[in-house]
Amino acid sequence: MQPTPLKALAAAICTLALSAPLAAQEEVRINGEVVERFNDLLVVDEGDRRLLVRPQGNSGERFQVGDDIMVEGRLEGDTVTASSLRGSADEPDNGDQPQARVVAPDVEALQRQLDEQGFGEMIELKRHEDVYRITSINEEGVDVHSFFSPDGELLEWHIKRPGHDRPHRDESLSTLEQSDVENALSDQGYRNAALVDFKGRHMEWMAQNDAEEQVILHVDYRGDVYREKRLPAWPAE
Structure with missing residues (x-):
């Protein structure tokens, strides 16, 4: 696969840089998919956001678009200065320990x-x-x-769904009632919904799905669910 042209990468970097205000630095660990690459610079899609990853040295050159990757490093705005990169094919050194059986x-x-x-x-x-x-x-x-x-x-x-397909909070909240969202979630099969947080182009809600599982939902400002994640259960004794 050919590397992303410099102009295309520059446009992607500018988009990332302009999409969020300056933020304090923090140490992070992210998992995502490589969606753009130029030499050792990577753009990683983490789900609801894309981050520019600056690896140490040339450690990013072995990754291709479409690879799953785990990044550890320092986050500032939408840029991660990586201290560690791991792909899904990287295996930890387990010495002589037996490997777990992989079930097809x-x-x-x-x-x-x-x-x-x-x-x-x-x-x-x-x-x-x-x-x-x-x-x-x-x-x-x-x-x-x-x-x-x-x-x-x-x-x-x-x-x-691309971000531009979802209304922004500033364009929607003035005409959106909480009861409208609760009714929309009920129509989509969710019960006992509780608002957790507001984001730029989605809200986070906690609810119970059709399988009676507790889940976190990403809901756009039309009331449509586009992401569901099951909450972990407490380990059985």
Whole structure:
């Protein structure tokens, strides 16, 4: 795959730089997908935001667009100065310890769940640590990322609608009532919804889904859910 042209990368960097105000530095660990690359500079999609990653030396050159990556480093605004980069193919050194048995996924069962959710046909399946990440395309032609446990349980899904397709908070809150959003969530199958936070182009809500699981929702300012993530359960004794 050819590296991203310099002009395209410069435009991406400018977009990232202008999209957020200056922020204090903080140490972070992020997981995401490489969506742009020029030499050793990477643009990583973490889900709701894209970050420019500056690796140490030439350590970023081994990553290609589409790779899953874990980045540790210092975040300032939308730029991470990386101290460590790991790809999904990188394995820790376990010495002579036996490796865990990898169970092949039941692709047909996973596709049935995608069909039930209306997420469309599977086009890619990757294993990352203990999670299967599936990319599919829904009937609107939009990519959907779904995350399944090794046992085939749906843990999280994210309809990758572009930011410009979602109204901004400043354009919407003056005419949007909380009850309107609560009713919209109820129509989409969620109960006991509680507002958690406001973001630029989405709200975060906590609710109970059809499977009676506690989930965090990303809801746009029209009331449409485009991301659901199951909250972890307390470990059984």
